[in-house]
Amino acid sequence: MNTKVNIAGIELKNPVMTASGTFGSGMEYAEFADLNRLGAVVTKGVANVPWEGNPTPRVTEVYGGMLNAIGLQNPGVDVFMERDLPFLRKYDTRVIVNVCGHTVEEYTETVEKLNSTDVDLYEINLSCPNVKQGALAFGQDPKVLEETTRAIKSAAKKPVIIKLSPNVTSIADMARAAEAGGADCISLINTLIGMKIDINKRKFVLANKTGGFSGPAVKPVAVRMVYDAAHAVKIPVIGMGGISNAEDALEFILAGATAVSVGTANFHDPGTTIKVIEGIEAYMARYGVEDINELVGAVSA
Amino acid sequence: MKRKENAQITEQTELAPGIWSLKLRTDMASEAVPGQFIGIYPKDGSRLLMRPISICDADPETGVLRVVYRAGGAGTKEISSYKSGEDIDILGVLGNGYDTEAVKGRKVILLGGGIGIPPMLYGCRVLKKHGIECEAVLGYADSNMFLKDDFEAVCGTHIATMDGSFGTKGTVIDALNEQGVKGDVIFACGPMPMLRAIKSYAADKGLEAYISLEERMACGVGACLGCVTKTVNTDHHTHVKNSRICVEGPVFKAEDVEI
Numbered sequence: 001m002n003t004k005v006n007i008a009g010i011e012l013k014n015p016v017m018t019a020s021g022t023f024g025s026g027m028e029y030a031e032f033a034d035l036n037r038l039g040a041v042v043t044k045g046v047a048n049v050p051w052e053g054n055p056t057p058r059v060t061e062v063y064g065g066m067l068n069a070i071g072l073q074n075p076g077v078d079v080f081m082e083r084d085l086p087f088l089r090k091y092d093t094r095v096i097v098n099v100c101g102h103t104v105e106e107y108t109e110t111v112e113k114l115n116s117t118d119v120d121l122y123e124i125n126l127s128c129p130n131v132k133q134g135a136l137a138f139g140q141d142p143k144v145l146e147e148t149t150r151a152i153k154s155a156a157k158k159p160v161i162i163k164l165s166p167n168v169t170s171i172a173d174m175a176r177a178a179e180a181g182g183a184d185c186i187s188l189i190n191t192l193i194g195m196k197i198d199i200n201k202r203k204f205v206l207a208n209k210t211g212g213f214s215g216p217a218v219k220p221v222a223v224r225m226v227y228d229a230a231h232a233v234k235i236p237v238i239g240m241g242g243i244s245n246a247e248d249a250l251e252f253i254l255a256g257a258t259a260v261s262v263g264t265a266n267f268h269d270p271g272t273t274i275k276v277i278e279g280i281e282a283y284m285a286r287y288g289v290e291d292i293n294e295l296v297g298a299v300s301a
Numbered sequence: 302m303k304r305k306e307n308a309q310i311t312e313q314t315e316l317a318p319g320i321w322s323l324k325l326r327t328d329m330a331s332e333a334v335p336g337q338f339i340g341i342y343p344k345d346g347s348r349l350l351m352r353p354i355s356i357c358d359a360d361p362e363t364g365v366l367r368v369v370y371r372a373g374g375a376g377t378k379e380i381s382s383y384k385s386g387e388d389i390d391i392l393g394v395l396g397n398g399y400d401t402e403a404v405k406g407r408k409v410i411l412l413g414g415g416i417g418i419p420p421m422l423y424g425c426r427v428l429k430k431h432g433i434e435c436e437a438v439l440g441y442a443d444s445n446m447f448l449k450d451d452f453e454a455v456c457g458t459h460i461a462t463m464d465g466s467f468g469t470k471g472t473v474i475d476a477l478n479e480q481g482v483k484g485d486v487i488f489a490c491g492p493m494p495m496l497r498a499i500k501s502y503a504a505d506k507g508l509e510a511y512i513s514l515e516e517r518m519a520c521g522v523g524a525c526l527g528c529v530t531k532t533v534n535t536d537h538h539t540h541v542k543n544s545r546i547c548v549e550g551p552v553f554k555a556e557d558v559e560i
Contacts, residue, residue, distance in 0.1 A: 024524035028548075031303050032522075044526070052541045059519045059527035061350045061376070066519060073526045075540035215349055267520045268342070268349040270305055270392075 001284055002291040005258050007236050008159030008184035010120050012039035012094055016277045019240050019263030020098035025084035032270030035091040045100035045125050048109040050076040055207040060196055065215020067194045069208035072100045072131055077110045094120040104148055108155040115157040122158050127165030127190035129212045139165040142177035149181025159184035167193050171225045172232035179233040187238035188229055189222045215264040216242045223255050230256025230297060246279020256297040305392045311365060312385050316447035321381045324367045329393045331361035335424035336398035336513055336552045340521045342390040343376045351392050352376050353518050357419035369419035395521050396551045399488050399511055401427050410484035412473045414440040414491025422448055424488050425456045436482055440473040474502055500555040510555040516546045523548035531559035
């Protein structure tokens with residue numbers, strides 16, 4: 001049975017990775033899940049300098065999921081390279097660094113620093129809903145997305161994954177824009193923009209007013225968007241959004257995702273990634289699937 | 302080592318309106334230190350996140366860990382519906398806890414307000430076990446008091462009620478002053494206005510104070526950066542001026558945090 005998949009020339013032992021922001025730099029969950037078993041660890045967003053993030057409350061639960069407005073707090077790329085990357089490199093897994101920024105220059109500065117490391121891939125966050133300047137602004141206009149992708153791609157010496165926002169009218173247009181800009185791969189969905197109001201206090205629950213909605217409740221939207229995006233481009237797609245088990249992951253793969261990420265479910269069960277890997281293998285055995293790649297986009301009417 | 306496990310409920314009782322005592326059989330009972338917490342997961346699939354609840358007591362010999370919590374929201378109300386003999390998923394042991402070794406030779410005043418009272422009980426018990434002198438001051442809204450007898454069995458206990466129906470009328474600080482409680486170090490847990498008052502009280506009196514902070518949490522293990530507190534200095538892990546309450550906290554030296 002083959003569970004290996006290939007993203008822009010980088011082979012992953014299986015298609016299961018972590019979703020950025022839900023797994024720290026791997027260190028926090030290494031006690032719970034054997035990182036050696038993961039296809040890849042996708043780190044929390046890293047910027048050129050440390051970011052303080054948003055005021056609290058930053059998170060709240062909602063029906064079937066949660067809202068977050070962390071604001072991409074991170075210790076900066078220098079600390080990441082000194083502390084987090086050597087930790088991750090002790091494990092036999094691919095390392096995908098999620099890169100965030102307010103300006104094109106901030107993205108490229110981080111990418112240029114990381115070029116000298118043995119990081120496997122970059123995932124460029126052009127879709128964070130919680131940062132006022134940059135991020136989402138790059139991810140909602142196809143022209144800007146294409147140009148930003150091109151600029152980052154020309155600075156990058158590793159394959160580039162562009163992470164797309166679902167908060168757009170046509171996800172297919174955004175997928176095509178990323179591909180036209182030279183992206184090696186796209187990942188989606190980032191969180192949907194949500195809001196929760198405390199009716200007793202008549203106040204917003206989150207200090208940021210709005211937050212990114214994630215968790216099992218978003219899955220049908222995410223599967224549809226992955227399907228639309230995968231059918232719009234030739235580059236591989238990494239699917240995510242509400243994956244809690246192998247059945248969820250398989251829906252994304254059948255919709256056209258070459259790999260999948262487990263996000264919010266890590267908070268519910270830190271061992272989710274491992275269960276997803278085992279569940280995919282069990283599914284393949286049950287249906288006599290020799291190669292996972294046979295399942296990619298294999299949905300039919 | 303932190304882990305998620307399934308624990309059996311050995312007792313679930315309502316101590317006061319909406320205040321529940323839950324006892325669980327788990328090896329975490331022999332690992333927990335005062336001030337640490339566990340995450341308790343609702344079973345309803347619409348509620349994903351663990352509820353962080355501080356440890357009220359732990360007995361390594363019987364392997365029973367006790368939490369006392371307020372069933373305020375839908376998740377904790379659901380948790381309160383589970384009975385003895387049923388099981389529930391927990392994540393733990395989480396957070397740093399109070400450093401009960403560092404206060405040897407000094408007298409500790411434990412200040413608990415409302416649902417911040419429970420962790421002080423385990424604090425008292427461990428301090429006494431180490432031969433450290435301590436007294437507790439507990440602040441309630443009214444005479445619906447809980448855990449009072451448990452405290453009185455372990456250490457000197459003073460009471461404040463906001464409505465004046467028992468003990469000193471007012472806050473734990475009013476009780477400290479009125480009842481003349483003296484000590485060298487403060488351990489405190491309670492609502493933010495109380496912790497702010499304690500921080501300035503401790504600064505005025507030149508006392509060392511350790512306060513336990515609360516914030517909305519998602520992962521509980523330091524990954525998501527959802528629960529942070531502003532800090533005076535740059536945090537060693539985050540490299541910015543905030544610390545993760547679930548890992549570097551929930552207990553902080555009062556002078557180190559901006560609250």
